[in-house]
Amino acid sequence: MxxxxxxxxxxxxxxxxxxxxxxxxxxxxxxxxxxxxxxxxxxxxxxxxxxxxxxxxxxxxxxxxxxxxxxxxxxxxxxxxxxxxxxxxxxxxxxxxxxxxxxxxxxxxxxxxxxxxxxxxxxxxxxxxxxxxxxxxxxxxxxxxxxxxxxxxxxxxxxxxxxxxxKIIPETRSHSPVQRRSEEYSERIMGWIEANYMENDILNKLADELHLSRSYISRLFKKETGSNLSEYLTAKRIKVAAHLLESTTTPVENIAHQIGFQNVSHFISCFKKTYRLTPLRYRIKVKTTDHS
Known part of the structure; x- marks a missing residue:
């Protein structure tokens, strides 16, 4: 995943x-x-x-x-x-x-x-x-x-x-080539997070990478996606955590630190909010389902 x-x-x-x-x-x-x-x-x-x-x-x-x-x-x-x-x-x-x-x-x-x-x-x-x-x-x-x-x-x-x-799409009257959409800043941001989601101090490092201010990056991402950057980063980390819980026996505490959470309790809370199960119960459920 x-x-x-x-x-x-x-x-x-x-x-x-x-x-x-x-x-x-x-x-x-x-x-x-x-x-x-x-x-x-x-x-x-x-x-x-x-x-x-x-x-x-x-x-x-x-x-x-x-x-x-x-x-x-x-x-x-x-x-x-x-x-x-x-x-x-x-x-x-x-x-x-x-x-x-x-x-x-x-x-x-x-x-x-x-x-x-x-x-x-x-x-x-x-x-x-x-x-x-x-x-x-x-x-x-x-x-x-x-x-x-x-x-x-x-x-x-x-x-x-x-x-x-x-039959349901209006025919274009233009004879010029299709104007392809340009890459959004949010796509660049997500590409960077894809490779660096486990890092600490993400926003400062991202600002250095894009040569933009922290506040401007946050506003851009919100404008282009409708989501907060912190929300996106947390979702990314939680999805990676779910994959690790499904595919490895790595302890929950180790997974939390591996994906960038400094506080294990915060990780458990975020995971439960997303999957409606604690990480440990999620792992047990997945393993049980796989062997049923």
Whole structure:
């Protein structure tokens, strides 16, 4: 489990497909970003998605498109009565772009979705939800075998998906190339934290790295993400702690210091606030689940 920059392991494949998945426990809310384009199709649930400091509701029939290196956050309020039901797809957009060269209108729409700074990327599918759902389900049948990795099947999937989206996305009148969005300061900040989250005195070191004042860095991050920098740093550390609790036998106290907490009690309090369990009980639960 990673946080901040969340690298997607394509391993040479143009697409990483996560089958339709339903959960009844709340997702952990965390700002993160990938090196690729991500699609999130919601079949059921409630909660919020944050893109570009704008908040959108999670509900059936919503499709979200997250651009490469774009900060976003998904928080689902899943319960037994209202599970969070979705499919997530990661697209290696650089690898896929040549597949669409024979279909200029679809390629232009794909480019806008992946790169345009002004493109809406939270869609109410409405009457077109069934078309998109069927498109997803048809590809999912062989997404994990050799056929699903072929250029032909990926191209067919994308053409069907883009044809459905074309019906709800206004056609651009501009003939100029897509204006790709520039890197935000917050992306640079998160990239630095990704490599240095375990350090002490983070804000001063970050200010030295970016040649900006502490207060200005904090304001920039809040403006661009809607989140406090300290909140982001704590979330990063807690996510790393969860991974260490799941994958190692390192004592809780050692993990706390390893990820940058000076006070073990504070670490336990932050962890419990996020996962609703103490670190020790979280480890026991995960180990029990793995062996059940």
């Amino acid at each position: 990673s946080a901040g920059f969340d690298a997607i392991p394509f391993n040479g494949s143009p697409i990483l497909w996560n089958n339709r998945h339903r959960t009844t426990r709340p997702d952990i809310s965390f700002y993160h970003w990938h090196q690729c384009c991500e699609l999130l199709l919601v079949f059921g649930g409630s909660g919020t998605v944050v893109i570009n400091n704008q908040t959108y509701p999670i509900r059936e029939g919503k499709l979200f498109v997250f651009q490469p290196f774009e900060i976003h956050k998904v928080y689902a309020k899943a319960t037994d009565d209202l599970p969070y039901d979705r499919t997530v797809v990661h697209l290696n957009h650089v690898h896929i772009e040549p597949y669409l060269r024979l279909f200029p209108k679809r390629q232009e729409l794909f480019d806008r979705l992946c790169y345009s700074r002004d493109m809406e990327r939270a869609f109410e599918l409405g009457e077109h939800f069934e078309d998109v759902r069927q498109c997803m389900e048809d590809y999912e049948r062989f997404a994990h075998d050799d056929r699903g990795a072929t250029q032909e099947e990926i191209t067919v999937f994308l053409l069907r998906l883009l044809s459905s989206l074309e």
